Amino acid sequence: xxxxxxxxxxxxxxxxxxxxxxxxxxxxxxxxxxxxxxxxxxxxxxxxxxxxxxxxxxxxxxxxxxxxxxxxxxxxxxxxxxxxxxxxxxxxxxxxxxxxxxxxxxxxxxxxxxxxxxxxxxxxxxxxxxxxxxxxxxxxxxxxxxxxxxxxxxxxxxxxxxxxxxxxxxxxxxxxxxxxxxxxxxxxxxxxxxxxxxxxxxxxxxxxxxxxxxxxxxxxxxxxxxxxxxxxxxxxxxxxxxxxxxxxxxxxxxxxxxxxxxxxxxxxxxxxxxxxxxxxxxxxxxxxxxxxxxxxxxxxxxxxxxxxxxxxxxxxxxxxxxxxxxxxxxxxxxxxxxxxxxxxxxxxxxxxxxxxxxxxxxxxxxxxxxxxxxxxxxxxxx
Numbered sequence: 360x361x362x363x364x365x366x367x368x369x370x371x372x373x374x375x376x377x378x379x380x381x382x383x384x385x386x387x388x389x390x391x392x393x394x395x396x397x398x399x400x401x402x403x404x405x406x407x408x409x410x411x412x413x414x415x416x417x418x419x420x421x422x423x424x425x426x427x428x429x430x431x432x433x434x435x436x437x438x439x440x441x442x443x444x445x446x447x448x449x450x451x452x453x454x455x456x457x458x459x460x461x462x463x464x465x466x467x468x469x470x471x472x473x474x475x476x477x478x479x480x481x482x483x484x485x486x487x488x489x490x491x492x493x494x495x496x497x498x499x500x501x502x503x504x505x506x507x508x509x510x511x512x513x514x515x516x517x518x519x520x521x522x523x524x525x526x527x528x529x530x531x532x533x534x535x536x537x538x539x540x541x542x543x544x545x546x547x548x549x550x551x552x553x554x555x556x557x558x559x560x561x562x563x564x565x566x567x568x569x570x571x572x573x574x575x576x577x578x579x580x581x582x583x584x585x586x587x588x589x590x591x592x593x594x595x596x597x598x599x600x601x602x603x604x605x606x607x608x609x610x611x612x613x614x615x616x617x618x619x620x621x622x623x624x625x626x627x628x629x630x631x632x633x634x635x636x637x638x639x640x641x642x643x644x645x646x647x648x649x650x651x652x653x654x655x656x657x658x659x660x661x662x663x664x665x666x667x668x669x670x671x672x673x674x675x676x677x678x679x680x681x682x683x684x685x686x687x688x689x690x691x692x693x694x695x696x697x698x699x700x701x702x703x704x705x706x707x708x709x710x711x712x713x714x715x716x717x718x719x720x721x722x723x724x725x726x727x728x729x730x731x732x733x734x735x736x737x738x739x740x741x
Contacts, residue, residue, distance in 0.1 A: 361386045362650045365419045366398065367410050368429025371697040371707065372626050372642075373398035375634065379643035385650060390419045397697045398429070413437030420446045427603060427649045428625050431459055432505055449552075449649035450624060454599040458624050460503045462533045471598055473591055474618050476610075481532040484525050491521070491534070499535040500524060512569045538618060540610035544578050545629035548592035549644045550601045552651045557644070558589050559637065559657045564608070564629050570705055571628045574666040575723055576636060576659065580611065587617050595622065604645040606630060628668070628707070633657070635693040635712045636664035661714040665723050667730045669696075671706035679708070685733045686711050689726070 361384040366373045369391025380387050380401075389402040392409045399405050404422060408415020411434040420426060425447045435452055442452055457467040462480045469475055479490055481500070491498075500521065502511030511530075514537065515521045525532060543566060547559040560577040561584075592607055606627025608620040630641035639647075639655035647654055669679075669686075679702075687694045689711075696709040713726050 362425065363388060363423040364646070364650065365390065365423035365426040366402075366429050367416060367419070367426060367433060369393070369396035369398035369402070369405070370429055371397045371699075373429040374401055374697060375626075375631070375640075375695070376642045376646060377401035379640060379646050382643065383646055383650065383652065385646055386423075388419060388423050390415050395700045397699060400698060411437075413441070417441060425449055425649055427645070428455075431455060431624050433459075435459065449602040450605075451600065451602065454601045455624050457599070458622050461501050461621070462503050462531075464622060465533065465535075468595070468619050468622075471594055473594060474616070476538050476618055476620075477536040479534050481525065481534050484522065487518070487522055487525060491518070494534075494536070497537040499537050501533045501535065502528070503531045503533050538610045538612065538620075540618075541613045542578065542580075542611050543620070544580070544588065544609045544611055544617075545574075545627070546588050546592050546607050546609070547604060547627060547630035547633065547641050548589075548596055548607065549604045549641070549648050549654055550596040551648050551654050552602050554597070554600075555654055556593055556596055557654045557657050558592050559630060559633060559641065560659055561585050561588050562629055562632070568705070570668075570670065572668055572670065573727055574629055574632055576632050576664045576666070577718070579718075579720070581615075584611065584615065584617060591617070591619060603648045604630070604641050631695070631710050632664045632666040632712050634695065636661055636714055661716070663715045663718040663723070664712055665715070665727060666710055666712045667727055667734075668707055669709040669711065669734055671702040671704055671708055672735055673702060673704065675702040676700060677702060679734075682734055683709075686730060689713060689729065691715070 363386045365388045367390050369389045374397035386403045388404045389398045390406045406415050406419045410432050413434055427449050438452055458464045465478045497514050497516045500513040500515050513524050543564045545564050546561045550556045563575040563578040564571050565573040604626050606623035610618045610620055626641050626645050633640045636659055638658055691714040693712045699708055
């Protein structure tokens with residue numbers, strides 16, 4: 360008898376669970392607001408409702424054995440009532456609670472003794488004068504809730520700009536020191552119902568306008584730095600008693616210091632390369648974890664890999680068939696197209712992973728340039 364797994368959220372992260380679900384005999388039931396969301400096409404059944412629609416989640420719960428999350432923009436208070444009625448959430452809601460507000464997340468990481476940038480909460484405009492006086496610009500300003508792919512994140516260069524953004528946006532903010540990092544890194548980690556933890560290779564992520572554009576696996580860092588990052592993942596997942604996959608984003612500074620940037624309590628863009636480049640994808644691993652199945656190996660099945668996000672650069676309803684055919688023809692390339700019906704600047708429409716026989720920075724850069732020169736028109740290519 361197959362496990363019926365409910366997923367709150369119907370975007371590409373849920374869509375990419377399809378092959379693993381078929382392999383493992385897991386029936387996916389998705390809660391999502393729109394008929395054209397990617398995961399609707401692969402779900403056995405869909406409950407239409409926003410991810411924070413508790414009434415829709417109650418219907419979802421009646422149709423499945425376990426509920427997991429494709430994104431974290433949920434109404435925890437309402438879900439706690441369902442949990443008290445016996446609904447099984449994995450990860451458990453208590454594991455999500457410290458992470459959904461970015462200020463609370465920072466405090467939680469700091470309390471665990473994990474290295475984080477300096478930070479404080481900016482709850483009202485008057486706090487600017489009292490809290491910022493000893494800080495140097497630039498600083499990073501983040502909305503405490505509902506920010507992703509650069510939305511709600513601002514690099515601020517002076518006091519006037521800070522005041523303008525804070526007064527324009529009706530929300531609470533987290534202020535962080537700007538970290539002049541050498542590289543941005545990420546690690547995907549999974550924890551089972553029995554407390555077993557596996558980690559994927561640490562990767563380098565390259566962002567533009569706070570949106571992930573490229574991932575290089577593995578990252579070119581020392582074994583000691585890899586071990587430090589793996590230890591951070593173990594500390595965090597064990598403290599939260601997570602069941603499932605988490606993505607952890609980090610900085611490495613010029614002097615080799617590791618700092619935790621943000622936690623994603625779900626599968627993550629930095630782990631998409633695992634679909635083609637690893638023994639077990641992050642999506643299969645997540646299903647294994649939340650369904651109580653043994654975790655599997657995470658090592659690369661190639662020497663290295665690059666993943667390039669295919670980001671929207673215009674408002675369009677094109678399916679970009681010509682570019683997709685050219686990209687798919689690149690040797691050792693694996694194209695994943697999410698089937699979204701609308702393109703807009705910065706929207707993730709798909710990704711391309713290329714497997715490499717050697718770990719060579721120049722080769723990786725050349726292939727990235729080839730991919731992006733095919734995908735972006737000349738005036739958008741940079």
